[in-house]
Amino acid sequence: MAPRTSRRRAERGARRRRLPMRYLLPSLVLVALMAMLMLRGFVHSEILADHRIQEPAATDRVPDEILEGGPVIDTRGGKAGSLSLPDHRLVLTFDDGPDPEWTPKVLDVLKKHDAHAVFFVTGTMASRYPDLVSRMVEEGHEVGLHTFNHPDLSFQSHRRIDWELSQNQLALAGAAGVRTSLFRPPYSSFADAMDNKSWPVTQYIGSRGYITVVNNTDSEDWKKPGVDEIVRRATPQGRKGAIVLMHDSGGDRHQTVEALDRLLPDLGRKGYEFDNLTEALGAPSAHTKVSGLELWKGKAWVYAVQASENTTGALVVGLAVIGVLVFARFGLMLILSALHARRVRRRGFRWGRPVTEPVSVLVPAYNEAKCIENTVRSLMAGEHPIEVLVIDDGSSDGTARIVENLRLPNVRVVRQLNAGKPAALNRGIANARYDLIVMMDGDTVFEPATVRELVQPFGDPSVGAVAGNAKVGNRNSMIGAWQHIEYVMGFNLDRRMYDMLNCMPTIPGAVGAFRRSALERVGGMSEDTLAEDTDITMAMHRDGWRVVYAENARAWTEAPESVQQLWSQRYRWSYGTMQAIWKHRRAVIERGPSGRFGRIGLPLVALFMIVAPLLAPLIDVFLLYGLVFGPTQKTVVAWLGVLLIQAVCAAYAFRLDKERMTHLLSLPLQQVLYRQLMYVVLLQSWITALTGGRLRWQKLRRTGVVEAPVAAPREPVRGDERRPVG
Missing domain, CATH: 3.90.550.10 (Spore Coat Polysaccharide Biosynthesis Protein SpsA; Chain A)
Structure with a gap:
């Protein structure tokens, strides 16, 4: 009788300790809502965001071939080299997107003029607008990483850099089913602006298998100087090849869209071709297909982000x-x-x-x-x-x-x-x-x-x-x-x-x-x-x-x-x-x-x-x-x-x-x-x-x-x- 009595007492104790359903279900709903809000804060750069920007530093530790070289920097395999584009080759690059309003307009102009470009997307934006990333890839453009939360990487540890890259790749895999080997650091500029604080980051990025792409022609469209000025600054000197920096996100980009619609036909008449980076360099595509677990992880991530966006949108309405x-x-x-x-x-x-x-x-x-x-x-x-x-x-x-x-x-x-x-x-x-x-x-x-x-x-x-x-x-x-x-x-x-x-x-x-x-x-x-x-x-x-x-x-x-x-x-x-x-x-x-x-x-x-x-x-x-x-x-x-x-x-x-x-x-x-x-x-x-x-x-x-x-x-x-x- 004693074992049976003990068992009954244990069963009664387990019933008493079990969380009642009337507490469990509402608690699960509240936890789910808070999780959605946290995820939204994460993909909107309200959590883990670091908005510090490094001041310029000395350049004595940066190799001369980097400071005097081209905008494509390759530090893979422990080596340091750079490449420039051939004459009459223009690679248009767009940072910080995709943006639901301006990226489609940029893509429409590129399609109108049969031009390709490289879009350096952030993980936060790619997670929120995966259809636009998928459209980029489907229309023949290349996609590069621009980190997940857009921090200045010279402030970050190697662990944080790895996290920024992996999360950015996860969003890209979920949105378009590809990985990329192209990377552009936030707040980057010309190759000769590389300094003792950014160079170690570039070396580490190379050790992770990425090619760093900066630019040698800056449209400065973020300043909104006017369409004529953007066209002037985006036009290369002579007939040299160039990587042009523009933006498809981060604010009102109507000047960028209008300038792009003028720039492409103007430079086309001068004999310029508008290619992807790898097309311009005659290199293999920067994209590789993902499949299996990596693909499903990416899709699950994008689905979760979309769910959080819809849920928080509903909460805002509520x-x-x-x-x-x-x-x-x-x-x-x-x-x-x-x-x-x-x-x-x-x-x-x-x-x-x-x-x-x-x-x-x-x-x-x-x-x-x-x-x-x-x-x-x-x-x-x-x-x-x-x-x-x-x-x-x-x-x-x-x-x-x-x-x-x-x-x-x-x-x-x-x-x-x-x-x-x-x-x-x-x-x-x-x-x-x-x-x-x-x-x-x-x-x-x-x-x-x-x-x-x-x-x-x-x-x-x-x-x-x-x-x-x-x-x-x-x-x-x-x-x-x-x-x-x-x-x-x-x-x-x-x-x-x-x-x-x-x-x-x-x-x-x-x-x-x-x-x-x-x-x-x-x-x-x-x-x-x-x-x-x-x-x-x-x-x-x-x-x-x-x-x-x-x-x-x-x-x-x-x-x-x-x-x-x-x-x-x-x-x-x-x-x-x-x-x-x-x-x-x-x-x-x-x-x-x-x-x-x-x-x-x-x-x-x-x-x-x-x-x-x-x-x-x-x-x-x-x-x-x-x-x-x-x-x-x-x-x-x-x-x-x-x-x-x-x-x-x-x-x-x-x-x-x-x-x-x-x-x-x-x-x-x-x-x-x-x-x-x-x-x-x-x-x-x-x-x-x-x-x-x-x-x-x-x-x-x-x-x-x-x-x-x-x-x-x-x-x-x-x-x-x-x-x-x-």
Whole structure:
């Protein structure tokens, strides 16, 4: 038995140590996105880039045959020699490309005049635009290496030089399926400019099997001196052969393209031929085909770079989208919530006739032993006539017995086998005596005026449901303070906005009220989704009822006090909201009163509650990227600007709700940490929805820390005011 027991313990330990899928999948997505950003930074010379340029040095260690020789330098095999081009041979060379705008234009001009050239490409550009490199080779041009990141090699170690060459060759292999033996150092010039710092590099390059190609005619097109001047400087003296330096990247090259279109026919009439370097020298081609593993490694590299470019491009678009959504949402919230507050707080504002009729309060409860007494006592201290129905949904902790032992007037317990919250609420509706029904959670306490304030909007006969003002009661911990900010700013300010737009998406389960007739018309609480409160609200809209917000109907709820509990709650909310949106998707094409919710409410809910939270971490991702790779100052200013806007909205929301501003001190940390947690939760909800997974109800652990307001119990409601149980 001992070995079997040990094995079971080991299996249980392995299960505990295994990373849960809900953490693993979002983590993999985040790691993949960061990897793509890092790769993008790499191929855009934002990582490992070295922009130092060496000052000229002495030349006493450079052989005279190099300083006085031609622009083609061969140091292979430990020897030092150079070559010049024959007369009437012109080799046009283009550095720093390929460029998506200018390289195709250069290639078009060369093709127009039946001329060949040598393109010294950087690995970063070749990786990003492989089709252009492939076109160069297909049209008969030669390609040479110009390093990967374009550093001054005289500053670099042999290991870094090897890396620059190998990465450049990898990009070339992936783009065109060839290797090359031609190399041009960045920042190179004429052969007589070789000095004691660049010469050792040239020797080492030769030892790696490369021919170094500099130039003896510089068009200086990078200075943009004008087309005439570029043509003049690119024209060789007399009829000598020349290697001409030009550029097809690095900025606006329209002068280079125009000058090339003039230079080729002009020199052609003078008898010049425009060849590749090896054609001009009568040497074997500089290209060799690659195959096998080397070819597939190159293709994999190019594919990865393309994926990173596309991904980061999508991320940039996503960042723009989230920027628009954030500013649009904040703008709408500030304007519409101000209008809402002005409307409901103006002197003489009334929803209609005062509502004084009794109300049935439904309290679905499952294992709420720690909270239920506070909940019920807070209701009995209220200012409005009520009956309380506690629907015990198969609790195993004595919840029903606790309520019964209180022996409070007008408080009834309805027991049922565990069937879930929607079923418990429907059972309560069936047993309720009154036409107005308030629903709350078993961990929530009401203020004395909550029920009275909650039912006043029913003075308007078009109102079918009312959302109350849910507040976090346990806000003293850090995670509680973060949720407090979220409730005041993200929920209640939103509800003011949605109220003005007449498309309230959710009546909070902690504090909401309904007309019985409205509930019956939509079929009561549905079990189709895990967000029954959002589901019923959307159903009310589609049935033509108004759903409004009562800011003074305050309820104090116990928010999750651990990350695990918060995760479980928000995962259910997010997934349930997606289910509700999908269930009521046909509202988008419906006409009449329900069409307004479909045309305005559903898109806003999808954008602000699903898309925006999913994309919001991009702000922090690009913040981190900008801090590491720059521009740091602009990145910090932009992020602080977004934080300032959020702080302004949060402060305004706190002012409307008459909350203390001290809790806003944790807002910056909330934006960095709490938002990431919500992002991962939402991402997991997306994964669950897309994979067709099912999510079960999860009971949150309660502590009962939210106390009921201190007030005297109300007198019982007279029996002749009650409706008989149907």
